[in-house]
Amino acid sequence: MTITAPAPHSTQQSDLTVTNLTRIFTAPDGTETRALVDASFTAKPGEFLSIIGPSGCGKSTLFNAVAGLDQPTSGDISINGSPIVGQQGHVGYLLQKDLLLPWRSVLGNVTIGLEVSGVSKKRANEIALPMLQAYGLGEFVNHRPDQLSGGMRQRAALLRTILFNRDVILLDEPFGKLDAQTRATMQEWLLDLWDDFQKTVVFVTHDIDEAIYLSDRIIVMSPRPGRIIAELPVDLDRPRKPAVVTSARFIDLKTEILDLLATGQN
Known part of the structure; x- marks a missing residue:
């Protein structure tokens, strides 16, 4: 099924590049909290990229910076090479709360x-x-x-x-509050939507199986201060079928991600 929705902006595919992004929060008493440190990655045009990491590792901080809702302490963010730091309206952004x-x-x-x-x-x-x-x-x-x-x-x-x-869409745990059966249905629905519109998707989740099932590539982050400790290609055929979760490659990827999250380093 392919649906083309006419709209007032370009629908060409775009890449998102984040370079050495750091965010340090300073409390009124001068105490500093390093939420995110030197994060760098590129989401390729039309790619489904997932980010996974422990709670408090800076995933939402990263999204808020990309969406222009928060000013990073340092670093660069660009879409197709054009800087967007501190600018809103360049990406679509969906939070867990609808x-x-x-x-x-x-x-x-x-x-x-x-x-x-x-x-x-x-x-x-x-x-x-x-x-x-x-x-x-x-x-x-x-x-x-x-x-x-x-x-x-x-x-x-x-x-x-x-x-x-917008060509780049940020999805921050959109299925986190759904029951398991509804969540599985929504994953299939999202893959159909992504396949039809070929947006560049950056997807945050705490669910390792979900990240592997949906993604072309997975970024793994360390505990706070959040750093990118690994980027793993998901070399599973598309279209994905639910049975893929029992495959040897799926299980190997899950084991690798669990080890990375357990140690907090690559």
């Missing part, structure tokens, strides 16, 4: 990005409705968020992020 507006319908929520970009409400609806139909929300276009299951809410939030139409 942040759907309770007073708007599903259709009204997923079109917010288009409306903010200057697209008329009528045109935004024309763009969004086929996507809602194609990706399992056609029966819920007029529902309010509190009438949806957790999985349906995340579908709406992800489609809203896609319709914001």
Whole structure:
């Protein structure tokens, strides 16, 4: 299934490059906390890249810097070679909490990005409705968020992020609060969405199986101060099937990641 959603911005694939990114927080008494130190990586155009690490290792700090919500202490961030440090609006960003507006319908929520970009409400609806139909929300276009299951809410939030139409998308544990069965369904749904739109995705998760199953490559981070200690290619065939989790290569990758997380070093 291939859906092309017309939108006011380019849909070409882009790379994201983070170079020597450091973030040090200073308390009023002068105490410093090093959250992130010298983080460097590139997410290639159209790649699905996951970041995994212990709680408090700086993953969200990294995302906030890339999204322009926080100013790093030092380092560079660029998309296709153009600096974006301290600038908002260059990436799509989805948090674990879906942040759907309770007073708007599903259709009204997923079109917010288009409306903010200057697209008329009528045109935004024309763009969004086929996507809602194609990706399992056609029966819920007029529902309010509190009438949806957790999985349906995340579908709406992800489609809203896609319709914001940025080439690079940050997903911060979007399935972290879902039950196991819903989470598995959403993983398959996300892979279909990614395959159709070929966005560059950077995905944070604490779930090693999820990271391996979804990704082309995995970045492993150390405990705070967060450093990148390994980058592992996920050399499993696509399209992925659930049975791949029992394969020898999948198990080897999982063991390697567990060892890295246990030692905190490569």
